[in-house]
Amino acid sequence: MTFSTYLQQQQFSTATVGAYNKQLEYFTQWLDQEQLSPVDMTYTELLDFIRWLQAQGKSKGMVRSQLCILRHYFNYLVATGKRTDNPAAGVFIRGLSRKLPSNLLSVQQLQQLYDQYNIQLYVDLGKKIMLGLLVYQGLTTDEIERLEAPHIRLKEGKIFIQGTSRSNERWLKLEAVQIIDLQRYLAVNRLKAGALLAGQKKGFISANNIINQVNSIMRQLRRLNPKVQNAQQLRSSVIAGWIKQYNLRQVQYMAGHKYVSSTQRYQTSDLEDLQRSLRRHHPMG
Incomplete structure (x- = not known):
């Protein structure tokens, strides 16, 4: 070799x-x-x-x-x-x-955003599911794009995230509210294979479509909280919240980091x- x-x-x-x-x-x-x-x-x-x-x-x-x-x-x-x-x-x-994570949102603020998004704004089910994946599992836009229906295990309450050259694969827990929405979405769209969140009849998600949808979600979230910046900020906030609950190796796995040094930076408060x-x-x- x-x-x-x-x-x-x-x-x-x-x-x-x-x-x-x-x-x-x-x-x-x-x-x-x-x-x-x-x-x-x-x-x-x-x-x-x-x-x-x-x-x-x-x-x-x-x-x-x-x-x-x-x-x-x-x-x-x-x-x-x-x-x-x-x-x-x-x-x-x-x-x-x-680059250090900055302007992070607390776990409480993330939860509040998710709750308000569903109550105060008119959004379709697909966007609601995507926001859940951002604030509960800390997924990237690319990871959402690669999701397929077989990756969702509703009975087991977990989701599979594919690995890449820059990230590791992992299984993550789904929250109860996510499972309910996913059941509805899968039933309505009758998705047996292929992409999960496309909102299209075709199997796979268009990258441009996902990027546009996530950008639209961020604009809507800024109406609820001006501190919201982008999807990366949400992911960093989720990982920072995990650091306070789990050990370093657990968070490395959950975040899909290939190197523990990527996870360790969430333990620091400043450059010094x-x-x-x-x-x-x-x-x-």
């Missing part, structure tokens, strides 16, 4: 596979120069490679990108039995700014706290 094949099995796009192989040339160039093998490379030698990149004038963003690729590459070597460890695991670059957290992970200037 080649590195490209491994990445494809991990559901990376063709463009990403090509980019990763192209950028990996920096690493292979350095290995040849140092007469080293990736199979025997140590953590100390990995730091040497990072220093070499810095000496070449590469930006911190570039170094971070290289580390990301190397984490996948060493995982590939482990998967093929050529290594037993990943020396790049847990290695991060200090000093890179990461985040930077202190990052210093605990192999700090490098």
Whole structure:
């Protein structure tokens, strides 16, 4: 199995596979120069490679990108039995700014939005269901787009979210109010397969249609609460609420984050706290 094949099995796009192989040339160039093998490379030698990149004038963003690729590459070597460890695991670059969730809504505010949306505004059942998926399961617009009727298990009270190259698959609990609405929607539309929320006779949802519907929902929500910004804000608010109820790994699973570091940022209240957290992970200037 080649590195490209491994990445494809991990559901990376063709463009990403090509980019990763192209950028990996920096690493292979350095290995040849140092007469080293990736199979025997140590953590100390990995730091040497990072220093070499810095000496070449590469930006911190570039170094971070290289580390990301190397984490996948060493995982590939482990998967093929050529290594037993990943020396790049847990290695991060200090000093890179990461966008922090801001202007979040509380769990109470999210619930109030959902209740008011159904009572005060005239909305169709499809939009009501989509809003529920945003405020209860914290789904992204893309995840709503990929939903299919078989992913809904009404009797079990749960929903399946497909994974992608950037997110993990997971099962999430449905709230009682959602189950009632979904039963009505499925009965009315007689959906046995294909997309769930299209509001169309065809099976799959048009991406433009979903984006337009979600944007319409956001405009309606701003009439109820001017603090509402977009679907990403709702998702971030949901995850921040989960952090207060569940342990970190549970929230990582529920959010579909591939890396726990994506979940950890919801535990920080400001950039200074985040930077202190990052210093605990192999700090490098």
